[in-house]
Amino acid sequence: MTELKDFRIGVVGAGLMGAEIALVHALSGHQVVLADRNEPALSAAMARLTGIFDKGIARGFYESSLKAPTLTAIRTTTDLSELADSDLVVEAVFEKEEIKAEVISTLDGCLKPGAIIATNTSTIPITVLASHVGEGRQPYFIGTHYFSPVSRMTLVEVIPALQTSDETISTTLRLCHAIGKTPVRIKDVTGFAVNRLLHVMLIEAVRLVEEGVASPSDIDQACRLGLGHPLGPFELMDATTSSLCLQVQDILFQAYGERFRPRPLLKQRVQAGYVGGRGKKGWRA
Ligand SMILES: NC(=O)c1ccc[n+]([C@@H]2O[C@H](COP(=O)([O-])OP(=O)(O)OC[C@H]3O[C@@H](n4cnc5c(N)ncnc54)[C@H](O)[C@@H]3O)[C@@H](O)[C@H]2O)c1
CATH class of the missing domain: 3.40.50.720 (NAD(P)-binding Rossmann-like Domain)
Structure with a gap:
C-alpha cells in the first residue's frame, strides 16, 4: 500500500x-x-x-x-x-x-x-x-x-x-x-451543502433587486461590510456567470421545488446575454 x-x-x-x-x-x-x-x-x-x-x-x-x-x-x-x-x-x-x-x-x-x-x-x-x-x-x-x-x-x-x-x-x-x-x-444530495446555501442567498439577492429594495452594487456592499463576505452576490454571479447560476438553480429547483425557483429577472438577463464573465455585460457593468 x-x-x-x-x-x-x-x-x-x-x-x-x-x-x-x-x-x-x-x-x-x-x-x-x-x-x-x-x-x-x-x-x-x-x-x-x-x-x-x-x-x-x-x-x-x-x-x-x-x-x-x-x-x-x-x-x-x-x-x-x-x-x-x-x-x-x-x-x-x-x-x-x-x-x-x-x-x-x-x-x-x-x-x-x-x-x-x-x-x-x-x-x-x-x-x-x-x-x-x-x-x-x-x-x-x-x-x-x-x-x-x-x-x-x-x-x-x-x-x-x-x-x-x-x-x-x-x-x-x-x-x-x-x-x-x-x-x-457531505451526504450525496443534489447541490451538496455549499451550493444549496449559496443559491438560496443569490435567489433572495435577485428578489431584492426585483422589488427595488436596493441596487446590485449596494447589496454587494451590504454583504461585504455587513456579513463579512469577500464578494457580494452580484459580483459572484458576474464572476461565475449568471448562465451557470441559472443552470445550477434549475437543477436545485428540480430537486427541491419552490425554494430554488430561479427568479424571472435572472432568466431575463441570461436571455439578453447579460451573463457577466469575460467581456460580457453583467450586473455590475
Ligand atoms: N468552475 C467552477 O467554479 C467549479 C467549481 C466546482 C466544481 N466545478 C466542476 O469542475 C468540473 C470542471 O469545471 P471547469 O470549470 O474546470 O471546466 P472547464 O471548462 O474550465 O475545463 C474542463 C476541461 O475538461 C477538458 N475535457 C473535456 N472533455 C474531456 C475529455 N473527454 N478528456 C479529457 N479532458 C476533457 C476540457 O478540454 C477542459 O480543458 C466540472 O464538473 C464543474 O462542474 C467547477
Whole structure:
C-alpha cells in the first residue's frame, strides 16, 4: 500500500478547476499527471499555472524556489493510459454526464486495482457517476468538490457515494488535509451543502433587486461590510456567470421545488446575454 505522501496523482481536465487541482497537489510534493483532450488545452493550463505562481511569489504566497520543482512535478498528456500508475485520479472534465461517464469508465479500465477515482462534479449525484465504474472500483469512487480559485480556497466537500468504502473516505480526507485543504464530509444530495446555501442567498439577492429594495452594487456592499463576505452576490454571479447560476438553480429547483425557483429577472438577463464573465455585460457593468 502506497504511503499517502508518495501518492501519485492524476487529474483529467486541465480547465479552470483541474489545472489548479494539479497545482495544489504538486505544491505538496506529489508527482502529478495532468490530462486533457488536446495539447493546446494543456499548454494553456501550464501557462496559467506559471502566471498564478508568479503572482503568488509577488504577493508572498509562494517561495520562488518552489516554482521550478512544482511546475516540473506536473507532467501533461492527452493519453489517459499514462495515468495508469496513479493512486488517486481527480476527474474535472465538462459538467456533462455522458462526457464524465466515458472518462470515468476509461480510467476504471486503465487504473490499478485499489486506485481511487474522485470526481469534482458540482451537480451530478456521485452515486450516479459511481455506476459508470465496475463493481470492483465502486468502493474506491468518491466526490471531492473543490472551490474556485482552487489555489486560494481551502474548502473541499468530500461526498461518498452509496458504495464508497470507509477506507476510501478516510484516505481522501487525509489527502485533503495533507495538501493544506479543509475537507467537510457531505451526504450525496443534489447541490451538496455549499451550493444549496449559496443559491438560496443569490435567489433572495435577485428578489431584492426585483422589488427595488436596493441596487446590485449596494447589496454587494451590504454583504461585504455587513456579513463579512469577500464578494457580494452580484459580483459572484458576474464572476461565475449568471448562465451557470441559472443552470445550477434549475437543477436545485428540480430537486427541491419552490425554494430554488430561479427568479424571472435572472432568466431575463441570461436571455439578453447579460451573463457577466469575460467581456460580457453583467450586473455590475
Ligand atoms: N468552475 C467552477 O467554479 C467549479 C467549481 C466546482 C466544481 N466545478 C466542476 O469542475 C468540473 C470542471 O469545471 P471547469 O470549470 O474546470 O471546466 P472547464 O471548462 O474550465 O475545463 C474542463 C476541461 O475538461 C477538458 N475535457 C473535456 N472533455 C474531456 C475529455 N473527454 N478528456 C479529457 N479532458 C476533457 C476540457 O478540454 C477542459 O480543458 C466540472 O464538473 C464543474 O462542474 C467547477
